[in-house]
Amino acid sequence: xxxxxAAQVYGGESLLFLTxxxxxxxxxxxxxxxxxxxxxxxxxxxxxxxxxxxxxxxxFINRAPGTTVNNLLAILGVTKQSLxxxxxxxxxxxxxxxxxxxVDKRERHLFLTESGxxxxxxxxxxxxxxxxxxxxxxxxxxxxGFKQVLEAMMDADxxxxxxxxxxxx
Amino acid sequence: xxxxxAAQVYGGESLLFLTxxxxxxxxxxxxxxxxxxxxxxxxxxxxxxxxxxxxxxxxFINRAPGTTVNNLLAILGVTKQSLxxxxxxxxxxxxxxxxxxxVDKRERHLFLTESGxxxxxxxxxxxxxxxxxxxxxxxxxxxxGFKQVLEAMMDADxxxxxxxxxxxx
DNA sequence: CAGCATACGTCAGCCTTGTTGACATTCCAA
DNA sequence: TTGGAATGTCAACAAGGCTGACGTATGCTG
Numbered sequence: 012x013x014x015x016x017a018a019q020v021y022g023g024e025s026l027l028f029l030t031x032x033x034x035x036x037x038x039x040x041x042x043x044x045x046x047x048x049x050x051x052x053x054x055x056x057x058x059x060x061x062x063x064x065x066x067x068x069x070x071f072i073n074r075a076p077g078t079t080v081n082n083l084l085a086i087l088g089v090t091k092q093s094l095x096x097x098x099x100x101x102x103x104x105x106x107x108x109x110x111x112x113x114v115d116k117r118e119r120h121l122f123l124t125e126s127g128x129x130x131x132x133x134x135x136x137x138x139x140x141x142x143x144x145x146x147x148x149x150x151x152x153x154x155x156g157f158k159q160v161l162e163a164m165m166d167a168d169x170x171x172x173x174x175x176x177x178x179x180x
Numbered sequence: 181x182x183x184x185x186a187a188q189v190y191g192g193e194s195l196l197f198l199t200x201x202x203x204x205x206x207x208x209x210x211x212x213x214x215x216x217x218x219x220x221x222x223x224x225x226x227x228x229x230x231x232x233x234x235x236x237x238x239x240f241i242n243r244a245p246g247t248t249v250n251n252l253l254a255i256l257g258v259t260k261q262s263l264x265x266x267x268x269x270x271x272x273x274x275x276x277x278x279x280x281x282x283v284d285k286r287e288r289h290l291f292l293t294e295s296g297x298x299x300x301x302x303x304x305x306x307x308x309x310x311x312x313x314x315x316x317x318x319x320x321x322x323x324x325g326f327k328q329v330l331e332a333m334m335d336a337d338x339x340x341x342x343x344x345x346x347x348x349x
Numbered sequence: 350c351a352g353c354a355t356a357c358g359t360c361a362g363c364c365t366t367g368t369t370g371a372c373a374t375t376c377c378a379a
Numbered sequence: 380t381t382g383g384a385a386t387g388t389c390a391a392c393a394a395g396g397c398t399g400a401c402g403t404a405t406g407c408t409g
């Protein structure tokens with residue numbers, strides 16, 4: 012795997028960007044950047060009785076209102092018990108509404124209430140502000156590359172979910 | 181914050197890449213990609229008594245052999261109690277060696293043992309393989325942009341740590 | 350030298366968030 | 380009508396964060 016000989020020429024194109032050193036830089040960049048990525052919402056959530064898991068649930072419910080629990084489960088990649096614990100508090104606190112499905116009454120469709128929307132706004136405003144600053148600093152071409160690499164890094168399932176959300180649910 | 185009017189022209193340059201929609205895509209890309217980023221090492225660690233925290237410790241000890249506990253603390257951004265719990269198991273399992281400092285005897289310098297190196301290799305091989313595939317798929321320009329955006333997304337402290345590691349400790 | 354600061358380890362207790370396993374309910378569909 | 384799917388819930392547990400408190404060894408400074 013780690014042969015250290017990636018700095019070869021293949022098909023006439025230099026592969027210097029695939030050296031172990033370059034890859035390590037990419038790994039550490041992901042690690043440090045993800046910390047920044049979650050820092051602002053975490054700070055806000057820390058003041059309440061909520062955590063990152065609540066943020067994620069609220070984000071994706073806002074993103075796809077009326078989504079079912081199973082749907083959310085697949086996107087978040089956690090067990091129903093884990094998600095349920097989070098949803099229970101959000102529902103009892105009046106941030107999320109759970110409506111029984113009309114066509115399939117087994118399903119629950121999830122929606123944000125007024126206060127749920129307000130929390131989502133507060134959290135995503137903070138996260139977007141950082142993302143906006145980073146995007147502006149780096150410029151449009153860098154942003155395109157950023158998205159391209161991240162998309163290539165996803166598992167196939169996650170890539171499908173990502174694209175579906177991106178291109179309109 | 182979220183004014184939806186980011187699609188304006190500023191200084192003669194289109195800022196279409198700074199719309200809320202673009203920012204949201206970036207946020208979701210980070211979320212889904214980070215899952216992929218940690219998936220392979222997590223799978224390996226799941227078979228042992230170790231977790232992601234052990235991976236991080238081992239990674240940075242390998243990266244900067246002889247680093248002190250305080251140093252590692254700053255990089256990882258956790259409390260000494262949290263780190264100590266991880267280090268204790270790694271040391272007692274013989275993956276990490278802790279040597280009393282020569283110039284300052286209060287400090288402990290951390291090194292990977294043979295088996296520590298072996299684990300680190302196994303984990304980072306898996307992680308590098310995915311990163312390599314993503315880099316290759318996306319191409320050199322995309323990789324440059326990827327790193328640029330991630331660097332801009334970091335907190336100032338983390339950016340300093342990242343650059344220090346990148347440009348040689 | 351005395352006293353304060355620093356580096357580290359450790360104990361105890363708490364929280365969030367993930368896991369598995371078991372079981373009840375409801376309801377669609379074959 | 381019966382099996383399976385979707386959901387909810389209880390219990391127990393583990394990882395890995397956190398705070399607070401305390402102890403020890405060492406280094407620095409007045």
